[in-house]
Amino acid sequence: MLAAARKELLLERLRRDGRIVAKEIAAELGLSEDSIRRDLRELDMAGLAVRVYGGALPASPAIVDYAARTTVAPDSKRRVAAAAVALIEPGATIILDGGTTTRAMVEALPRSFRGTIITHSPTIAAALLNHEAGVFLIGGQLFKHSAVACGAAAVEAANKISADLFFLGVTGVHPTAGLTTGDADEAAMKRALASRAAETYVLASDEKVGAASRYGVLPLDAVAGIITDAAADDPTSRELAAAGVILVHTDDRTP
Template identity: 85%
Template structure:
């Protein structure tokens, strides 16, 4: 089998099974593990897979640049945003992560909401200018890929706040890899923010379910819930639930 055909087969298996074990794939194809690992390494370098110990996981399309992400799964993000806003009680202090789904939350949030919004995203803060809520913007080094503040200064500022709710954006929600994102500093910032809220909810639009990125954020059981519009009967939802995830399904 030619290398290109093997890679196509590996990508098909990633989409179907949600992971590849190099040893098992090598035995099935009658090839050496080194050949399969080389293919997986090249798929990883191309952004099509994420190598892990013993094999690979599907790469998340949500690691694309910010402008591209604004066009991905827009209907899914709107449904999840509406479900997330419904969880916010009057007068609450809420931390909003950066990202396109939290921007959709701002659109869904009533302009008369009189609570407090804390965010490290200048785009989210700017979108709240016409809202009555108090807005606190955490500063630091601007990570332009996701339009958020990261780094030591941002983490230090985050550690001085407390909130009722944190709405967390990730690029991957996987039953074995957990909650992941594509940058180490951004992952650290997300952990810091999660530690400052009584409850943390993950905003998981359809393209993130079953996918993974390079850096771990939290385990599935370390958040209050994962808001998704993937149906409860879907195989991916059942696998996440079996792995300990508390799924909050949208109504629409």
């Protein structure tokens, strides 16, 4: 089998099964594990898969930069955002992560909401200028790819705040890889923010469920729930639910 055909087969298996075990597929195809690992390495370098010990997982399409992400699954993000806003109690203090789904939350949040919103995203803070809520912007080194503040100064500032809810954006939600994103510093900042909230909810539009990125953020059991519009009978949704993960499906909260 030619290399191009092998890679297409591997991608099809990733889409179908949500993971590849190099040893198993090498035996199935009658090839060496080294050949499969080489193919997976090249798929990883092309951004089409994420290599993990023993195999690979589907790569998240949400690792592109902020501007490009605004065009990825906008309707899905609006549904997730509306369900997330429905969880916010009047007067609550909430932390909003950076990203396009939290930007959709700002659009869904009533301008009359009078709680407090904490964020490390200047784009989120700017979008809240016409809302009545108090806004606290965490500063630090600007990570331009995601338009958020990260680094030591941002983490130090985050450690001084507390909140009722944190709405966490990730690029991948996978039953074995957990919650992931594409940058190590951004992952550390997300963990710092999660540690400052009583409860953390993950914002997971459909394209992120079953996908993975390179850096772990949190294990699945560290969050109160995952808000998603992925179908409840989707194989990944069923696997997550079977593992005890609380899934808040958008059709449970929104029309």
